[in-house]
Amino acid sequence: METRINEISLSYRPKLKAEQWPKISSSSLAASVVFENWDQNTISVYESFKILLLNNSNKVKGIYQISHGGITGTLVDLRLLFAVALKSLSVALILVHNHPSGTLRPSEADKHLTRKIKAAADLLDIKILDHLILNPKGEYFSFADDGIL
Template identity: 40%
Template sequence: MSIRDWPAAERPREKLLEMGPGSLSDAELLAIFLRTGVAGQSAVDLARTLLSDFGSLRALLEADLGTFSERFGLGPAKFAQLQAVLEMGRRHLAERLHRDSALESPQAVRDYLKARLRHEPHEVFACLFLDARHRVLAFEVLFHGSIDGASVYPRQVVKRALAHNAAALILTHNHPSGVAEPSQADRSLTRRLQDALGLIDVRVLDHFIVGDGEPLSMVEHGWM
């Protein structure tokens, strides 16, 4: 049966307009993106099959072009559309973050860092550079590492802070394992960066570790 033959309240698009996007399942949201199904499957059926095949919505969104294109003939055009949707989401979060002080919008900071770093397959270290009123100047990925670590050089962090004329910054890195608990090396690195940046009067406000859940704040846990 085609989706057009379903009761209006059960059609994903009508349901979204009536009840909001939060009321839709992952499969229903994906079906709206797909727009059409394939022979013998509605868009919702295809979406359910894709989610089952990939294992999760996150795995589908993070698939590369080769893996994505192997499934049901979904080629470069659909892949490009999906990547555009993801990038629009990231830019929306970035605009939210730029409007306010980072300290006044802690959830906006978490949402943005999660969107930027959670999908990375290897460890990545980045900084959110802030002005004297803690408004965002720039976000930069400074170091890429292996699956279990990144070499971070305080001199380079200091250099970028000076280049942005930053008064403060927020450190962040991801744990590809999904576990956000900081290692002893993470804590030691944070202290070294605090010391180095303190010499040029740049405050380190926090260090967020991005895993599968909400990014962990080292300040909130008393580790800074």
């Protein structure tokens, strides 16, 4: 009797050459890159959580939306976040989410989630360089700049 099982295949298909990837050297540049690539029709409507995937030179391999939720929050499944990070062979991440209300102050839930993601990333040797909160005006808060990362 022959046993058949599914074959799992993972792939990553970059559309740009590495020379074209923007290099992140500051929180303001990271915020600008993400804000330019955010759907401006939804940034003031509901909260979303995204990650900037970076190579070892801090060049952006891509942006991936992990989740989108309601007006005041969104759930982040760490398994999905790290599946994307590992699949793309990223060595560093910048976490990003928006506050549709416009406030830039991180909540206790934001801080707790950041600590949880950082702890998991440490086990996988993936660096969490920052966690940015964006508002609909394009302003941002940086956990790294504020010393709470």
